Amino acid sequence: xxxxxxxxxxxxxxxxxxxxxxxxxxxxxxxxxxxxxxxxxxxxxxxxxxxxxxxxxxxxxxxxxxxxxxxxxxxxxxxxxxxxxxxxxxxxxxxxxxxxxxxxxxxxxxxxxxxxxxxxxxxxxxxxxxxxxxxxxxxxxxxxxxxxxxxxxxxxxxxxxxxxxxxxxxxxxxxxxxxxxxxxxxxxxxxxxxxxxxxxxxxxxxxxxxxxxxxxxxxxxxxxxxxxxxxxxxxxxxxxxxxxxxxxxxxxxxxxxxxxxxxxxxxxxxxxxxxxxxxxxxxxxxxxxxxxxxxxxxxxxxxxxxxxxxxxxxxxxxxxxxxxxxxxxxxxxxxxxxxxxxxxxxxxxxxxxxxxxxxxxxxxxxxxxxxxxxxxxxxxxxxxxxxxxxxxxxxxxxxxxxxxxxxxxxxxxxxxxxxxxxxxxxxxxxxxxxxxxxxxxxxxxxxxxxxxxxxxxxxxxxxxxx
Amino acid sequence: xxxxxxxxxxxxxxxxxxxxxxxxxxxxxxxxxxxxxxxxxxxxxxxxxxxxxxxxxxxxxxxxxxxxxxxxxxxxxxxxxxxxxxxxxxxxxxxxxxxxxxxxxxxxxxxxx
Numbered sequence: 216x217x218x219x220x221x222x223x224x225x226x227x228x229x230x231x232x233x234x235x236x237x238x239x240x241x242x243x244x245x246x247x248x249x250x251x252x253x254x255x256x257x258x259x260x261x262x263x264x265x266x267x268x269x270x271x272x273x274x275x276x277x278x279x280x281x282x283x284x285x286x287x288x289x290x291x292x293x294x295x296x297x298x299x300x301x302x303x304x305x306x307x308x309x310x311x312x313x314x315x316x317x318x319x320x321x322x323x324x325x326x327x328x329x330x331x332x333x334x335x336x337x338x339x340x341x342x343x344x345x346x347x348x349x350x351x352x353x354x355x356x357x358x359x360x361x362x363x364x365x366x367x368x369x370x371x372x373x374x375x376x377x378x379x380x381x382x383x384x385x386x387x388x389x390x391x392x393x394x395x396x397x398x399x400x401x402x403x404x405x406x407x408x409x410x411x412x413x414x415x416x417x418x419x420x421x422x423x424x425x426x427x428x429x430x431x432x433x434x435x436x437x438x439x440x441x442x443x444x445x446x447x448x449x450x451x452x453x454x455x456x457x458x459x460x461x462x463x464x465x466x467x468x469x470x471x472x473x474x475x476x477x478x479x480x481x482x483x484x485x486x487x488x489x490x491x492x493x494x495x496x497x498x499x500x501x502x503x504x505x506x507x508x509x510x511x512x513x514x515x516x517x518x519x520x521x522x523x524x525x526x527x528x529x530x531x532x533x534x535x536x537x538x539x540x541x542x543x544x545x546x547x548x549x550x551x552x553x554x555x556x557x558x559x560x561x562x563x564x565x566x567x568x569x570x571x572x573x574x575x576x577x578x579x580x581x582x583x584x585x586x587x588x589x590x591x592x593x594x595x596x597x598x599x600x601x602x603x604x605x606x607x608x609x610x611x612x613x614x615x616x617x618x619x620x621x622x623x624x625x626x627x628x629x630x631x632x633x634x635x636x637x638x639x640x641x642x643x644x645x646x647x648x649x650x651x652x653x654x655x656x657x658x659x660x661x662x663x664x665x666x667x668x669x670x671x672x673x674x675x676x677x678x679x680x681x
Numbered sequence: 682x683x684x685x686x687x688x689x690x691x692x693x694x695x696x697x698x699x700x701x702x703x704x705x706x707x708x709x710x711x712x713x714x715x716x717x718x719x720x721x722x723x724x725x726x727x728x729x730x731x732x733x734x735x736x737x738x739x740x741x742x743x744x745x746x747x748x749x750x751x752x753x754x755x756x757x758x759x760x761x762x763x764x765x766x767x768x769x770x771x772x773x774x775x776x777x778x779x780x781x782x783x784x785x786x787x788x789x790x791x792x793x794x
Contacts, residue, residue: 476776487770496767499706500738503774 216338217264217311218257218318221304223297224271226323226351233381233495234466234483236506238275239323240267242384243466245391245447246402246413246431249325249378250276254286255400256326260318261335264289266311268304270297305357315358322352325387327374329398334373351377385481385490388464389445392427403429413450431467453507470507472653502653521660522604525667526597526631529604533591540583549574550589566601566629568593575677585675593631605637605667606630607654632670634658639673684716688723689791695724696791702733705741713741717748725757728790732763742777749780758782762790 227239234242241248250267257265265288267273267280273292283290291311295304301321305312318338320326328334338356345355354375376387391399395408403411409427413434418424422436425443431450436442439457446460449467454460458475465471466483481488484506488495498504544550551572571589575581583589596602606629634654654666686699697720705713720727729745737745749759760782764772772778784790 474776475774477774480770480774487774489766489770492766494766494770496770498771499736500740502739503771 216261216316216318217266218260218262218320219266219268219305219308219312220253221268221295221301221319221321222323223269225297227271227378229380233488233493236468236484237466240273240276241279243449244325244384244388245429246449247399248279250280252325252399253320254280254283254288254290255330256328257318258286258288259328259330259332259334260338262288262318264291264311266291266293266308268293268295268308270295270299312357317357319355319357320352321355323378324349324352324354325376325378326354327372327376329372330400331398332372347373347375349375349377351379381481381488381493382490385464388447389462392429392445392447401429403431451507468506470505472503475503518660518663519600521663522597523600525604525664526594530591530594533586533588533594536583536586537588537591540579540588543579544573544583547577547580549577549580568596584677587671587674590631597631603630605632605634605663605670607634632667634666636673637666637670684713686720686723694726694794696794697724697727698730698787698791699727700730700733704736705734705744706736706738707740710740710744713744714747717751721751721755725752725755726794727752727757727759728787729759729761730763730787731761731765731768734765734768737768737771739775742771742775746777746780758794760784760790760793762787
């Protein structure tokens with residue numbers, strides 16, 4: 216038996232407008248791409264081969280499904296014209312359809328099946344013709360039933376849902392989420408009913424998970440957040456502190472800012488959608504909702520190299536003024552050294568730092584402050600890789616700050632300059648935490664260069680001088 | 682982006698109906714707050730007609746909350762009317778809708794004072 220899946224672009228064009236970041240056939244339903252549900256069903260029905268047919272581009276689907284070896288089935292792809300009807304499509308794929316029975320899935324439809332049921336015998340015994348249909352498509356069979364087989368339809372449940380709007384998509388996702396024991400194979404680890412969690416998921420202390428919920432891979436849920444009930448969290452998602460996500464779908468690569476309430480919504484990167492009305496809004500404010508990209512190891516190396524290079528340049532510019540001005544400032548009592556222990560990263564490792572404070576009154580001390588000479592000792596730590604040149608600010612290790620540490624993004628590193636200094640935000644209080652947390656998540660190596668220069672300029676202008 | 686105000690007298694109170702149009706974001710929030718301070722001198726009972734407000738970001742929300750706080754300090758209130766669906770989504774997302782009295786139209790907001 217083989218499956219022929221025919222989905223025309225006009226059937227799924229609405230998804231491209233609403234969810235532009237994903238190919239319609241790969242739109243996730245509870246973190247499982249739509250096409251995989253069709254593949255699973257075809258395998259349950261006894262198919263040994265599947266062909267995706269469309270008048271639209273299938274390269275993304277081909278890239279994801281490849282040749283189907285992942286599922287032990289042969290997957291192939293074919294193009295058709297917009298005007299081709301079902302019979303013409305079958306005729307164009309005659310060679311594929313020539314031997315054995317063909318299950319034809321036509322339209323952008325979701326097939327409700329149960330992985331526990333036996334569909335092989337059913338489809339083997341059914342006669343040629345349409346089995347089920349709905350507003351958006353149909354499930355039919357071509358080819359004669361196998362000899363000696365009798366169709367037993369009564370106790371095998373199958374139904375169709377036409378995916379023709381974002382509201383239908385949303386309700387379908389909530390329905391699939393709501394099964395205690397899912398009739399579908401869903402991604403993630405599921406040791407208990409109504410709950411499935413992927414790999415590399417960080418749920419910090421103080422976060423709450425309320426079932427039913429599905430969480431994807433590489434997800435961070437920061438302190439105070441509440442996920443669920445009825446929440447689907449995709450892959451590479453960060454839900455920042457004290458936010459709630461309930462009766463909502465947060466799709467892949469999305470950042471949810473602090474103190475937000477996502478209820479009855481679909482959030483995809485920077486787009487927030489109200490499923491019932493279909494209204495959507497692109498958030499321009501990245502502190503609320505934005506897309507994120509996963510930093511791979513190559514980018515981390517590039518970031519370290521860029522930081523090291525900046526530190527080297529600053530050391531070469533500051534060293535001579537430092538050696539000339541330090542003795543004078545020390546004699547004047549305006550330069551004081553002190554030692555503290557700071558957290559290097561959110562892992563809790565600490566680092567003993569020797570830092571300096573500078574009283575900016577007088578020509579020489581003002582000049583030293585403008586040149587950021589008090590930060591020179593820390594620049595050598597950047598060269599050794601222990602500090603970042605710019606980041607979320609060094610967190611002094613004590614019993615009060617350990618709680619803050621656990622709620623910080625995992626990319627947070629101790630640093631010489633802080634993002635708050637660069638953006639000219641108050642250095643103390645919750646405001647600085649907002650901007651520092653944002654850039655810790657969204658920063659990239661070349662933006663760090665710009666931010667470092669801004670921080671230096673702000674110090675020259677004596678803005679936010681600590 | 683424009684802000685304008687008209688004054689009405691109702692139940693013995695002077696109400697200010699401020700029409701907000703365009704956007705309130707980090708770039709113009711200072712101008713908005715300056716305008717509000719001028720309005721506050723005329724009345725502390727204000728209705729913001731947001732029917733032409735297309736966009737608001739977190740800075741704009743902060744400015745609105747600041748206006749509310751100032752109005753309350755002067756014994757008054759700020760109420761919102763005619764929020765578009767997109768602006769409503771931002772309010773709901775940030776939970777700012779819990780701080781304000783929000784009405785479907787300006788008349789209802791006026792009557793609520």
